Amino acid sequence: MALVLNEEQQMLRDSAKSFIQESSPVGALRKLRDSGEEWSPELWSGMAEMGWTGIAIPEDFGGLEFGYVGAGIVLEECGRTLAASPLLSSSFVCASLLEAVGNEAQKESLLAAIAGGETVFTLALCEGDRFDPTRIATTAAADGDTYVLNGSKKHVLDGDLANTFIVVARLTGDADSEDGLGLFLVDRDTEGLSVSTTLNADNRRVGNLDFESVRVAANAVIGKPGANGAALARALDIGAALSAAELLGVAQESFERTLDYLKDRKQFGVPVASFQALQHRAAQLFCELELCKSCVLKALQAIDQxxxxxxxxxxxxxxxxxxxxxxxxxxxxxxxxxxxxxDEFDIGFFMKRSAAACQEYGDYYFHSDRFAELGGY
Amino acid sequence: MPNLEEFRQQTRAWLEESCPASMRNPINSDKDQCWGGRNWVFESDEQRLWLECMAERGWTAPQWPKEYGGGGLSREEAKILKQEMARITARRPLESFGIDMLGPALLKFASEEQKQRYIPEIIRGEIRWCQGYSEPNAGSDLASLQMRAEDKGDHYLVNGSKVWTSYADKSDWIFCLVRTDFDAPKHKGISFLLFDMTSPGVSTNPIKLISGKSPFCETVCENVKVPKENLVGELNKGWDIAKYLLTHEREMIGGFGLSRAGTKTLGQMAVSAIGVADGRLAERGIRTDIADFEIDEMAFALTIERVVDEAKAGQGTGAASSLLKLYGTELNKDRNELLMSIGGSEALAWESEGGETQAQHWLRSKGNSIEGGTSEIQLNIIAKRILGMPG
Known part of the structure; x- marks a missing residue:
């Protein structure tokens, strides 16, 4: 497959760019923050109207079936304006899990609701301060055909606005074992679940979840408990690749704004862009960003294929x-x-969002370690 | 595309029949690569035969026009030829600066008469060319070159020195940048001249590098008479040709950063050399650096792929050659640094039974980011031409 966007994908990019720059420029983030808010329900409705909430969901379940390259295009544009939304958590990561291992009834009701943006799902996975998808101590004990969950989750993305959590909990094995994990649907207001939130530097809130004998009905179990490893691994790859796409938008935009500033700003009577010390650093960064574009497109194509x-x-x-x-x-x-x-100048917002997005679904260290492991060293 | 499939089948059959068995072996020594020219001593009859039968079809220069002896193939056909040659691991029949550098410039800038004269002999490997660009006092500032070609009526009189002329001591002719207007601004007084290396007054001296023996030479011209018909393009417009050629050269050098298919990855080599502890390469620091390198290497290979695909789709980003030259050569240096770390004391050995040692490769790689325009020059080009930074 050619490493370029096809015509449809280019059109998506153009429409995504104009929608997001119109409805959620960087100034919108500043307004939200200044008024103590983290996201905009109006923007979310707009995204749903654009079809973005269902962009990667099959047509049979109310989506556009546009693939993950398409999802990446949308998130890259969101990254450029730092627009906050639960697209990645709900419409891409959780939807992919439901699509892969959900039963027909779950897919029909839940995927359609996600595709329409009517409900928001998020994955409750990590329990420590670092992304570690196998270090799961939260337990799920079978009790008849129901399960009882005990434990806690940290840094749950979009934990402030999710209606439903897909909770990863352990049925068997040690806390670090890759096997023996189950996926459970838990509504926000379920008895025994307490949710608190933390406001992060990027003005997004993450959830901290405590499970005290939370009972999950049989119809809220996703897939076959203990045998969802492949689906979870794929969902987390989707999360990481799309998070890279968003981050690429953040990095590109911050580079372009900087380049404009260098050409505009005068010191010693000349634009500072004329200084070679800055030219070489800008050129180096340009090269790195060109490599990033190739990586992100390739990773998303690999998921689609x-x-x-x-x-x-x-x-x-x-x-x-x-x-x-x-x-x-x-x-x-x-x-x-x-x-x-x-604070008056917007560029700092890019630094804050970058730091958070770098960590989502695994940071540089996590992924370079995994890259080496997969390479056999 | 039925025509292309037919072409593939015919090419495959012809190669199977025509490519001698020994020309399908890996390159092991310098003599295995055929450079042709007046003084070339073929290492075997098969090497001569392979060159002759490929040259006869024009397939030493597959995409050049048939009228000058080229293959006349389309881009797609040339790609198929390359793939089919790779399929049977056929060697390139001819290594040639005439094909890789001079030829494209002649096709674009030379007179009809010059094309008729020079291109067929390049294709047949009869004349070996070298390139005279850099001078002792004109490196990154190439346009300040001082080799003079004075108009003496019926000829030019050439005086001055060139450095880094690869294989000058083995070449038959040189294509050369010379100053023909001594008062004009530096870019506007340069011309592109061809001359025979056996002309009276031309001498060459090999240059030894930090890595040992090298193909590089210094070439000195003392009162060399060059016929006026050997000027390519317009007088004092040689810089345009030089720029065109440098772009080609950058793309060639940029490809160095890529590891060859089928060879072990650095990670695998490190596992053999260093061993594993707790499921990971025993030397954790090197492991991190290797991962970093391999990620960049993969990203770079994908970027070449993307640049090519974008060009095909008409979405060209332009001026990509500087990026590729810069990144490819820096990666090759990184690779060699890592190979030195992986090999440990063994990598320091200076002598070996056959071929060059790792230490020599490592030292030679330092030149990659200098030759063909330094990394700093590539950064200047990116900053000015792509990013539009002033000054």
């Missing part, structure tokens, strides 16, 4: 983009200099 190299390509993409984005936002603030340190 179910490539056997999927996980290697996804880890390559997330590791490369995370490293580059960190460089891009650091260079952005340094090159903006004094004004880059002020």
């Amino acid at each position: 179910d490539s056997p190299d999927r996980s290697t390509l996804v880890s390559m993409a997330k590791a490369k983009v995370a490293k580059t984005s960190k460089l891009a936002v650091n260079e952005a603030v340094q090159m903006h200099a004094g004004i880059g340190m002020t």
Whole structure:
């Protein structure tokens, strides 16, 4: 498959760009933050109207079946304006899990609701401060045909606005074992579940969940408990690849804004862009970003095509983009200099979002380690 | 596309029949690569035969026009030929700066008479060419070159020195940048001149590098008489040809960063050399650096793929050659640094039974980011031409 966007995908990019720049420019994030809010329900309805909430969901369940390259295009544009939404958690990661291992009844009711943006799902996975998808101590004990959950989850993305959590809990095995995990649907208001939230530097809230003998009915079990490893692995690859796509948008935009600023800003009587010390750093960053574009597109194509190299390509993409984005936002603030340190100027928002998105679904260290492991060393 | 399939079948059959068995073996020594030219001593009859039968079809230069002896193949057909040659691991019949560098410039800038004269002999491998660009005082600032070609009525009189002329001591002719207007701004007084290396007054000296023996030479011209008909393109417009050629060269050098298919990855080599502890490469620091390198290497290979695909789809990003040259050569240096770390003390050995040692490869790789325009020059080009930064 050619490593370029086809005509349909280019059209999607154009429409995504104009929608998001119109309805959620960076100024919208500033307004939300200043009024103590984290997201905009109006933007979410708009995204649903655009079809984005169902972009990767099969047509049979109310989606557009546009694939994950399409999902990446949308998230990259969201990254450019730092638009906050639960698209990644709900419409892409959770929907892929439901599609892969949900039963027909679950798919028909839940996927359609996700595709329409009527409900928001999120994955409750990690329990520590680092992304570690196998370190699961939360337990699920069978009791007749129901299950009882005990334990806790941290840093649950979009934990403030999710209606339903897909909880990863352990049926058997040690806390670090890759096997023996089950997936359970738990509504926010279920008895025994308490949810608190933490406001992060990027003005998004993550959830902290405590499960105290939370009973899950048989129809809220997804897939076959203990045998969802492949589906979960794929969902997390989708999360990592799309998070790389969003991060690419963040990094690209922060680079372009910086470049414009360098051409505009005058010191010693000339634009600072004429200084070679800055030119070489900008050119180097440009090259890194060009490599990132290739990585992200390839990783998303690998998901769409179910490539056997999927996980290697996804880890390559997330590791490369995370490293580059960190460089891009650091260079952005340094090159903006004094004004880059002020809250009044927008460039700092890119640094904050970059730091958070770098960690989502695995940071540079997680993915470079996994890349090496998959490479046999 | 039935025509292409037919072409593939015919090509496959012809190659099977025509490519001698020994020309399908891996390259092991310098003599295995045929450079042709007046003084070339074929290492075997098969090497001569392979060159002759490929040259007869014009397949030493598959996409050049038939009227000058080229293969006249379309881009798609040339790709098929390449794939079919790779299928039977056929060697390239001819290594040639005439084909890789001079030819494309002649096709674009030379007179009809010059094309008729020079291109067929390049295709047949009869004349070996070298390139005279850099000078002792003109490296990154190439346009400040000082080799003079004075108009003496019926000829030019050439005086000056060139450096880094690869294989000058083995070449028959040179294509050369010379100054023909001594008062004009530096880019506007340069011309593109061809001359015979056996002309009286031409001498060459090999240059030894930090890595040992090298193909590079210094070439000195003292009162060399060059016929005026050997000027290519317009007088004082040689810089345009030089720029065109440098773009080609950058793309060639950029490809160095890629590992060859079928060879072991650095990670695998490290596992053999260093061993594994707790399921991971025993040396954790090197492991992290290898992963970093392999991620970049893969991302770079994908970027080449994307640049090609975008060009085909008419979405060209333009000026990609500087990016590829810069990144490819820096990666090759990184690869060699890692190979030195993986090999440990053994990598320091200076002598070996056959071929060059790792230490020599490592030292030679340092030149990748200097030759064909330094990394710093590539960064300048990206900053100015792509990013539009002033000054």
